[in-house]
Amino acid sequence: MAKVPASKVPALADFRRIVVKVGSSLLVDSGAGGLREAWLTSLVEDIARLHGEKRDVLVVSSGAIALGRAVLRLPKGPLRLEDSQAAAAVGQIALARTWAEVLSRHGITAGQVLVTLGDTEERRRYLNARSTIAKLLEWRAVPVINENDTVATNEIRYGDNDRLAARVATMASADLLVLLSDIDGLYDAPPGTHADAKLIPIVERITPEIEAMAGAAGSELSRGGMQTKIEAGKIATASGTHMVIASGHIAHPLRAIADGAACTWFLTPANPVTARKRWIAGSLEPRGVLTIDTGAIAALKRGSSLLPAGVIRVEGQFTRGDAVIIRGPDGAEAGRGLVAFDVEDAEKIKGKSSSDILLILGADSRSAMIHRDDLVVR
Ligand code: GLU
Numbered sequence: 001m002a003k004v005p006a007s008k009v010p011a012l013a014d015f016r017r018i019v020v021k022v023g024s025s026l027l028v029d030s031g032a033g034g035l036r037e038a039w040l041t042s043l044v045e046d047i048a049r050l051h052g053e054k055r056d057v058l059v060v061s062s063g064a065i066a067l068g069r070a071v072l073r074l075p076k077g078p079l080r081l082e083d084s085q086a087a088a089a090v091g092q093i094a095l096a097r098t099w100a101e102v103l104s105r106h107g108i109t110a111g112q113v114l115v116t117l118g119d120t121e122e123r124r125r126y127l128n129a130r131s132t133i134a135k136l137l138e139w140r141a142v143p144v145i146n147e148n149d150t151v152a153t154n155e156i157r158y159g160d161n162d163r164l165a166a167r168v169a170t171m172a173s174a175d176l177l178v179l180l181s182d183i184d185g186l187y188d189a190p191p192g193t194h195a196d197a198k199l200i201p202i203v204e205r206i207t208p209e210i211e212a213m214a215g216a217a218g219s220e221l222s223r224g225g226m227q228t229k230i231e232a233g234k235i236a237t238a239s240g241t242h243m244v245i246a247s248g249h250i251a252h253p254l255r256a257i258a259d260g261a262a263c264t265w266f267l268t269p270a271n272p273v274t275a276r277k278r279w280i281a282g283s284l285e286p287r288g289v290l291t292i293d294t295g296a297i298a299a300l301k302r303g304s305s306l307l308p309a310g311v312i313r314v315e316g317q318f319t320r321g322d323a324v325i326i327r328g329p330d331g332a333e334a335g336r337g338l339v340a341f342d343v344e345d346a347e348k349i350k351g352k353s354s355s356d357i358l359l360i361l362g363a364d365s366r367s368a369m370i371h372r373d374d375l376v377v378r
Pocket of ligand 1: 064162
């Protein structure tokens with residue numbers, strides 16, 4: 001394996017929005033079944049520090065099933081799906097309470113978000129989950145996210161929080177995903193059986209060779225082995241999120257990464273905003289056209305959202321979340337974006353002021369026709 005120049009290793013300080021994924025085996029003691037309080041306290045100290053530096057932090061926490069097992073004193077060994085769903089129903093309460101309590105010691109509010117595969121795959125639900133998370137971050141809360149294990153059956157579940165965390169990271173346009181794991185990174189051979197196995201500090205591209213190194217290791221409590229971590233790496237790096245696999249078996253695991261502890265970085269070639277904008281501009285089939293006035297064009301160029309007041313004409317058949325083309329009064333394309341309303345509602349509110357929109361669509365409606373994060377201006 002070629003040696004990588006140290007300058008390529010990113011610094012934790014470079015990131016503004018960080019998703020931290022915590023595996024079950026780190027949170028829950030496999031023997032006693034209780035929470036590993038001291039470790040969690042040290043992790044949350046690290047999270048609080050990042051949060052205090054005005055970074056956004058999101059936590060994807062496993063442990064519902066493992067905690068539920070402990071509370072219910074279920075026997076060891078694999079659980080049937082309905083048993084793990086019911087165990088998760090019990091354990092998730094304890095898990096959420098723990099996060100809320102430990103974060104509150106630092107004056108930080110936690111917000112629980114439970115998602116299923118459909119919420120990240122289906123556009124409309126994806127947008128809803130994304131705006132909830134964005135709002136929590138705006139309020140400086142720390143979203144604590146897990147799969148909604150109680151309703152997710154085999155066909156519609158992730159089953160592992162590695163890939164879920166990668167989806168959450170891309171959904172939140174995070175620039176870093178940290179997978180805290182019971183292993184400190186990717187090795188070129190299984191470290192358990194190969195004494196000379198070497199840790200790979202940087203993966204610039206996930207090649208078949210890298211995938212082959214992933215093997216099938218996993219511990220009793222966590223479902224995800226190295227393979228799901230590599231899958232997570234593919235999802236994250238394809239959408240502009242760097243990923244790092246690091247050991248959670250030490251106190252202050254995030255500070256340790258900042259201090260240069262052994263870990264594996266998966267680098268993304270893009271930055272998340274660019275990647276998302278490229279996706280909006282290039283990969284989505286436009287479903288309609290919004291023609292806007294010159295004032296609105298000037299506002300878009302200054303970086304504002306597109307407000308309904310500036311829309312002159314609405315064409316096409318689109319639903320909320322679809323890509324649309326934005327044209328100026330002369331018909332020239334001014335940009336593209338993801339529209340926040342179905343075509344019927346867009347038609348009703350075009351040209352209207354925010355106070356009119358309240359009357360037409362009701363108090364819980366959104367204010368922008370296209371939010372600036374969902375907009376690419378030419
Ligand atoms: N969502 C599961 C739980 O909270 C864990 C999945 C995983 O271990 O990756 O128990």
